[in-house]
Amino acid sequence: MVLDAWAAESGAQWKKVRFTEAEAAQTPEGVWLLKPLSYMNVSGDPVRAGLNWFKLVPEQILVVMDDVSLKLGRLRLRSGGSAGGHNGLRSIEQHLGTREYARLKCGVGSAPERMDLADHVLGRFVAEEKIILKEMIERAVKGLKMCEHQGVTAAMNEVNREV
Numbered sequence: 328m329v330l331d332a333w334a335a336e337s338g339a340q341w342k343k344v345r346f347t348e349a350e351a352a353q354t355p356e357g358v359w360l361l362k363p364l365s366y367m368n369v370s371g372d373p374v375r376a377g378l379n380w381f382k383l384v385p386e387q388i389l390v391v392m393d394d395v396s397l398k399l400g401r402l403r404l405r406s407g408g409s410a411g412g413h414n415g416l417r418s419i420e421q422h423l424g425t426r427e428y429a430r431l432k433c434g435v436g437s438a439p440e441r442m443d444l445a446d447h448v449l450g451r452f453v454a455e456e457k458i459i460l461k462e463m464i465e466r467a468v469k470g471l472k473m474c475e476h477q478g479v480t481a482a483m484n485e486v487n488r489e490v
Contacts, residue, residue, distance in 0.1 A: 328460070328464055329391045329431070329433060329464050329467040329468060329471070330352075330360045330362055330391060331362075332464045332465070332467075332468050333354065333360060333468045333471060333472075334352045334354070334360055336468060337354040337355055337356070338355065339352035339353055339354050339355070339360065340352055341362065344361075344377075344380070346376050346377070346379070346380045347363075347372065347373040347376035347377065347380075348363065348364045348365045348372075348373055349361050349362055349363045349364055349365075349373040349376070349377065350362045350364065351377070356475065358475055359377075359381055361373070361374070361377045367414060367415040367418075368414040368415065368418055369418055370415045370418050370419060371415075371417075371418035371419040371420070371421055371422030371423065372418070372422055374388070374390070374419050374422060374423070375422040375423060378423070385423045385425050385427055385428040386427055386428060388428050388429065389428070389429040389430065389431060389471065389474060389479070390415075390416070390419060390428060390429070390430045390431070391430075391431045391433065391467065391471070392413065392415055392416065392430060392431070392432055392433065393432075393433055393434075393435045394413070394432035394433060394434055394435065395435055395436065396411070396434075397432055397433075397434025397435075397436075398434050398436050399434055399435055399436040399456055399459050399460070399463070400434055400459040400460070400462065400463045401434035401463075401489075402431065402432065402433060402434065402463060402466060402467055402470065402486050402487065403431075403432040403434075403486075403487055404429070404430075404431050404432075404470060404474070404479065404482055404483045404486040404487055405429065405430055405432070405483070406427075406429050406479045406480065406483070407426050407427045407428065407429070407430075408426060408430070409426060410426075416430065429474070429479045431467060431470065431471065431486070433463060433464075433467055434463070466486070467486075469485075470482050470485060470486035473485060473486070
């Protein structure tokens with residue numbers, strides 16, 4: 328949703344790529360957005376393929392992801408770190424051979440009691456949550472643009488503060 332919002336805001340068009348199961352869009356500023364179409368648990372393969380195709384190194388990417396350990400609406404930007412139990416990050420680490428890549432965690436809150444975690448993460452947001460979600464997505468896009476222009480460290484001070 329965050330990448331879709333950035334692409335829409337910048338007028339970038341998503342196109343299926345030849346090199347992996349993903350879609351890519353390029354902003355007018357030249358930033359490539361890559362949206363894997365694979366299952367989250369195997370997202371490392373398309374990320375690695377994207378790095379190879381665009382001739383980038385892990386330190387040049389920023390992964391946007393959901394995080395159930397953060398309350399809905401909370402953002403956390405980091406320049407590196409562990410997978411922390413997130414299977415998508417674990418897959419990316421395995422394919423890149425490093426933890427040294429930036430990541431923006433977008434809080435979706437924990438699953439309600441007796442609800443399967445996958446059902447929670449893949450489920451729909453209720454009306455009240457959609458308001459918080461919209462604000463979080465706007466802040467996330469602003470944070471990504473800040474990373475582009477000022478770097479991850481500078482953006483962390485803005486993105487990681489409570490709202």
